[in-house]
Amino acid sequence: MNEATPPQTVPTAPKLPPDLPAEIGHQHVRFPEGLALDCGAVVAPLDVAYRTYGRLNATRSNAVLVCHALTGDQYLAERHPITGKPGWWEAIVGPGKPIDTDRFFVICANVLGGCMGSTGPRSPMTDSTGETRPWGTDFPSITIRDMVRAQCKLVEHFGIARLLAVVGGSMGGMQVLEWAATYPDMVHAAAPIATASYHSAQNIAFDEVGRAAIHADPDWRGGRYWEEPGLVPAKGLSVARMIAHITYLSEEALARKFGRRLRGASALTFLEDVFEVESYLRHQGSTFVRRFDANAYLTITRAMDYFDLAEEHGGDLAAAFRGTRTRFFVASFSSDWLFPTSESRALVRALNAAAANVSFVEIASDKGHDAFLLHEPEFHAALGGFLRGAAERIGV
Amino acid sequence: MNEATPPQTVPTAPKLPPDLPAEIGHQHVRFPEGLALDCGAVVAPLDVAYRTYGRLNATRSNAVLVCHALTGDQYLAERHPITGKPGWWEAIVGPGKPIDTDRFFVICANVLGGCMGSTGPRSPMTDSTGETRPWGTDFPSITIRDMVRAQCKLVEHFGIARLLAVVGGSMGGMQVLEWAATYPDMVHAAAPIATASYHSAQNIAFDEVGRAAIHADPDWRGGRYWEEPGLVPAKGLSVARMIAHITYLSEEALARKFGRRLRGASALTFLEDVFEVESYLRHQGSTFVRRFDANAYLTITRAMDYFDLAEEHGGDLAAAFRGTRTRFFVASFSSDWLFPTSESRALVRALNAAAANVSFVEIASDKGHDAFLLHEPEFHAALGGFLRGAAERIGV
Known part of the structure; x- marks a missing residue:
């Protein structure tokens, strides 16, 4: 790998939780x-x-x-x-x-x-x-x-x-x-x-609902979640991510991924488990809400919607x-x-x-x-x- | 209108908020x-x-x-x-x-x-x-x-x-x-x-996310929101309803309804306003969360998903x-x-x-x-x- 410029260190933002x-x-x-x-x-x-x-x-x-x-x-x-x-x-x-x-x-x-x-x-x-x-x-x-x-x-x-x-x-x-x-x-x-x-209007609408889910999370705190060390609107961001996740997949891919073809109670329970907020967070190893900032999600989706x-x-x-x-x-x-x-x-x-x-x-x-x-x-x-x-x- | 049986009065459930x-x-x-x-x-x-x-x-x-x-x-x-x-x-x-x-x-x-x-x-x-x-x-x-x-x-x-x-x-x-x-x-x-x-797997997935949004609302209280008079998981139920709302409309209908064709900042702001939880609740006159019970929403969507x-x-x-x-x-x-x-x-x-x-x-x-x-x-x-x-x- 060619590092064309020497790496610099980004100054740490104040009040950020230590694992961010x-x-x-x-x-x-x-x-x-x-x-x-x-x-x-x-x-x-x-x-x-x-x-x-x-x-x-x-x-x-x-x-x-x-x-x-x-x-x-x-x-x-x-x-x-x-x-x-x-x-x-x-x-x-x-x-x-x-x-x-x-x-x-x-x-x-x-x-x-x-x-x-x-x-x-x-x-x-x-x-x-x-x-x-x-x-x-x-x-x-x-x-x-x-x-x-x-x-x-x-x-x-x-x-x-x-x-x-x-x-x-x-x-x-x-x-x-x-x-x-x-x-x-x-x-x-x-x-x-x-x-x-x-x-498209449909894509904007899905983004709007994702943003609404973040806003609806009390841990978002009007965008000032960073005031409390370690606090992130994990549930709202997860719901936003879940909605987006569905739009990234075809019916075939969803069925393959979550076993609809296997049907019956056990298949549904599996899907349910995957889409349940708590287990989704476990399933994704909480990495998405750890690696992605909720306010960045709001900012970037809005830029897409304006495009x-x-x-x-x-x-x-x-x-x-x-x-x-x-x-x-x-x-x-x-x-x-x-x-x-x-x-x-x-x-x-x-x-x-x-x-x-x-x-x-x-x-x-x-x-x-x-x-x-x-x-x-x-x-x-x-x-x-x-x-x-x-x-x-x-x-x- | 032919009333084939005389109307009866449903007994009032205890602890229900008075306007339900x-x-x-x-x-x-x-x-x-x-x-x-x-x-x-x-x-x-x-x-x-x-x-x-x-x-x-x-x-x-x-x-x-x-x-x-x-x-x-x-x-x-x-x-x-x-x-x-x-x-x-x-x-x-x-x-x-x-x-x-x-x-x-x-x-x-x-x-x-x-x-x-x-x-x-x-x-x-x-x-x-x-x-x-x-x-x-x-x-x-x-x-x-x-x-x-x-x-x-x-x-x-x-x-x-x-x-x-x-x-x-x-x-x-x-x-x-x-x-x-x-x-x-x-x-x-x-x-x-x-x-x-x-x-379909896709429909189940949208339902799952809607249910996840209800579960993520702290006012849902593990389903026991009725313990607090007047409390309903309004935000979670609204997000669920918004997701479903998108799936009921075509791109053409969404664009017509929310003015994507008019584009530009003002159109986006309008859509945003419509899909913002608080204004969605205002827009819908709060009637959906008033007329519809969140636990019923969970129960009925699950029945659809099992079908x-x-x-x-x-x-x-x-x-x-x-x-x-x-x-x-x-x-x-x-x-x-x-x-x-x-x-x-x-x-x-x-x-x-x-x-x-x-x-x-x-x-x-x-x-x-x-x-x-x-x-x-x-x-x-x-x-x-x-x-x-x-x-x-x-x-x-």
């Missing part, structure tokens, strides 16, 4: 000038936490930026420092894999608003009374474009003028689209996967890509009902209308939205082929 | 011998609360039983005694309407396990210590078949040997199927609408209907993703395999699962035609 991830010294860059946001506010300083894999070549032309999804983070191809589990995209990223770390310099940054070292609601701020405390719910409203601007500062920090590719699934795919629209000259190739150019690339371009999605020289690879999964193929097709139509270079594949899969994270050989072959072709095009 | 519906004297019949349940327990006495519309003819051959859905009740064609809103099926039931009360004697009973006068978790019981208190979470586990058995006692109480028709949508449709399978000689015609012969008609017949759905002389009318709605058309088709295939008389229609609608409750002229014409035909067949 902010204690971990996530590798990061600090930008003291901060970042001007779409909402008009400036967040300063700005920390961008990241991991890199592979080596940046002499011409700095082999960088692939991977954008993570809602509850993902920068640990995509290594053991997670909190959960101890394998990286979330080890199926895709590594030596000889579709995103080949023998060939590419892979960068993944924790999103702005996140809770794994990048500036977000758990980061410290000094309020008008001079008190230093976590941002909490005072963290400004952010957009997908703000996330991408923060990543851009990191990319420029590496001295990279143009990314070989930007790749991501789900909310990561929204960032890919925003990268291609906002910094077209910095993106040679773009792979938005299992995503859409806007969040509408067409609206940013006068209601015309094609206008977002007019004149682009970026090569696009759009992929969807047949059983994904959170980001259905129809939304990828609408994106492809807009790219065609913008005369962009675009290839599209719908992968036959019964795994639902989660398929983009899982063993899907056809998808891996298609993505790997696209990236090799894009690299050869510019002699990488 | 159990105070209302729902018209009902009491069966002192109670009901033996699938789980082996006996619930005694058994109250079955109901409403009737139209007149029972001299040969008692014109009775149509309507089965209500999860959060429905017996007030299908009149102003609701708690909410003051129109009955939930006034589009369908009334003089000259598809279920024509000028011609048919319409019966609708509150389901076993419900909270509108039929025996359920809010009904009083005397425990082993001699204390009289609501059943609460000690109410036995019930099935859709148990609900149907309770309705059967009511039908027999009216001296009706054979129903002209049994009609219902969603969980009401599950009851229709169970009626046709359990009491084939008592059902001349059956109309299961927007339903399925089993609950699997094939499993009750050796894994063969056709076996549930073998030799039936009942005429079936199956209807689904194209944008219903909770009970998709594919599940109605599977039911129709089984009925065909059982050599049953069955007609099937998929109604083109963008209203989602809720379509069965709404203005859908094609559906109304088809259902009305089926019932008229079935009535003429036996000279009603």
